[in-house]
Every structure is written in structure tokens, then in C-alpha cells.
Amino acid sequence: MAKKIPTKDQCFYVSGLLKTLAHPQRLLILCHLVEGPRSVNELTELTDASQSAVSQFLGRMKAEGLVKSERDNQFNNYEIANDQIKQIIQALDKIFNQ
Amino acid sequence: MAKKIPTKDQCFYVSGLLKTLAHPQRLLILCHLVEGPRSVNELTELTDASQSAVSQFLGRMKAEGLVKSERDNQFNNYEIANDQIKQIIQALDKIFNQ
DNA sequence: TTATGATATTATAATAATCTAATATTGAAA
DNA sequence: TTTCAATATTAGATTATTATAATATCATAA
Numbered sequence: 170m171a172k173k174i175p176t177k178d179q180c181f182y183v184s185g186l187l188k189t190l191a192h193p194q195r196l197l198i199l200c201h202l203v204e205g206p207r208s209v210n211e212l213t214e215l216t217d218a219s220q221s222a223v224s225q226f227l228g229r230m231k232a233e234g235l236v237k238s239e240r241d242n243q244f245n246n247y248e249i250a251n252d253q254i255k256q257i258i259q260a261l262d263k264i265f266n267q
Numbered sequence: 268m269a270k271k272i273p274t275k276d277q278c279f280y281v282s283g284l285l286k287t288l289a290h291p292q293r294l295l296i297l298c299h300l301v302e303g304p305r306s307v308n309e310l311t312e313l314t315d316a317s318q319s320a321v322s323q324f325l326g327r328m329k330a331e332g333l334v335k336s337e338r339d340n341q342f343n344n345y346e347i348a349n350d351q352i353k354q355i356i357q358a359l360d361k362i363f364n365q
Numbered sequence: 366t367t368a369t370g371a372t373a374t375t376a377t378a379a380t381a382a383t384c385t386a387a388t389a390t391t392g393a394a395a
Numbered sequence: 396t397t398t399c400a401a402t403a404t405t406a407g408a409t410t411a412t413t414a415t416a417a418t419a420t421c422a423t424a425a
Binding site for chain 3: 396397398399400401402403404405406407408409410411412413414415416417418419420421422423424425
């Protein structure tokens with residue numbers, strides 16, 4: 170069977186996701202989130218970005234559907250939004266980390 | 268065994284690659300190149316970008332090591348530079364195209 | 366209440382990316 | 396040698412992205 174080349178719409182959609190992934194600290198945050206939910210504070214400590222920056226990263230990734238969050242009183246715990254995102258991170262890990 | 272979180276250096280490197288991938292027409296070009304080498308003209312016809320834009324896309328992707336090119340007289344045939352790049356495209360295809 | 370820790374928002378300056386138009390190069394063919 | 400097709404380069408205006416600083420919100424504890 171012949172390979173299917175993606176449509177322009179698909180390329181727009183996927184490249185939009187990649188654009189959000191394509192930032193060193195957002196990517197690092199997502200790698201951590203693959204391990205499980207983390208609070209903003211935890212993620213701030215795990216990266217070397219400021220609290221404001223991390224909150225903005227998470228806000229953008231949430232707006233674009235890469236992560237979701239659940240409030241636990243003062244804490245806001247973020248996690249990977251869906252399996253496609255998890256699969257991208259895992260695929261990148263497999264390709265570059267072995 | 269515990270999962271390995273990438274180092275900052277790895278995140279910089281991979282996010283740099285992703286940044287170059289994260290463009291609808293560059294991504295489409297790469298999807299075509301997975302099928303085999305293509306000339307600049309062919310790629311210009313397969314996308315709806317101008318010849319100048321396609322040449323610039325290819326130039327950037329070549330500079331960043333995503334593609335390589337081989338001149339065949341007047342033609343310049345581009346292809347995927349290495350297996351890691353091919354694997355990224357194929358992984359994305361698997362995740363989003365099925 | 367007041368204070369405090371956790372998080373979000375806003376504004377802004379600096380930088381980077383993008384597209385287009387114009388022009389240059391290069392090899393082959395006439 | 397002139398022409399033409401294929402490709403590359405350059406310059407510029409426009410727009411997007413980024414990091415930082417300052418401030419706001421909001422829940423809890425004192």
C-alpha cells in the first residue's frame with residue numbers, strides 16, 4: 170500500500186503542536202510530566218526558569234491542549250493532557266535517548 | 268529501572284530540531300522526502316510556497332542537519348539527512364495519521 | 366484579619382522568524 | 396554567446412516569541 174502524505178491541514182495542526190514542544194524548558198517540563206503530575210512549584214524547581222515563566226509555559230501548553238491541570242487547594246497539579254502527547258515524548262526519548 | 272529525564276543539553280538540542288520541524292511547509296517537505304529524494308522544483312510544486320521560500324526552507328534544514336543535498340547538474344536533490352530525522356517523521360505519522 | 370506560600374496575569378523590551386520581492390548564480394541548450 | 400530553467404541569495408517589512416519585572420489573586424495558617 171502506498172504511503173499517505175499528510176494534508177496541509179494535518180501539517181498545520183502537527184506543526185502547531187511541535188512549535189509548542191520546541192522549547193527547551195517546555196520540553197523538559199513535558200518529560201517530567203510523563204512521569205506523573207507535578208505542581209507549578211515542583212516544575213519551577215526542576216527547570217531553571219522563573220515561577221512566572223513556568224506558569225506561562227504551562228498556561229500556553231494548557232491552552233494548546235498539551236497538558237491539563239487539577240487544583241488541589243493551593244496547588245495546581247499539571248499532567249500530560251492525552252496519549253498522543255505522551256507518545257510524542259516517548260518517541261523522542263526512544264530516538265534520542267538510546 | 269528508573270526513567271531517565273533528559274539533561275538540559277539534550278532538551279536544547281532536541282527542541283532546536285523540533286523548532287525547525289515546527290513549520291507546516293517544512294514538515295510537509297520532510298514528509299515528502301521520507302519517500303525519497305526530491306528536487307527543489309518538485310518540492311516547490313508539492314507545497315504552495317514560492318521557489319524562494321522553499322529554497323530558504325531547505326537551506327535552513329540543511330544548515331541544521333535535517334536534510335542533505337546532492338547536485339545532479341542543474342538539479343539539486345534533497346533527502347533526509349539521517350535516520351533519527353526519518354524516525355521522528357515516521358513516529359509523528361504513526362501517532363497522528365492512524 | 367494579617368501574613369504567607371502558591372500561582373497567575375500583565376506589560377514591555379529584546380530578539381527571532383516569516384514572507385515577499387528583487388536579483389544573482391549556474392549549467393545546458395539553442 | 397544568448398537564452399532559459401533551476402536554484403540560491405539578499406534585503407526588508409511584518410509579525411511572533413521570549414524573558415523579565417512587577418503586580419495580582421487566592422487559599423490557608425497564624
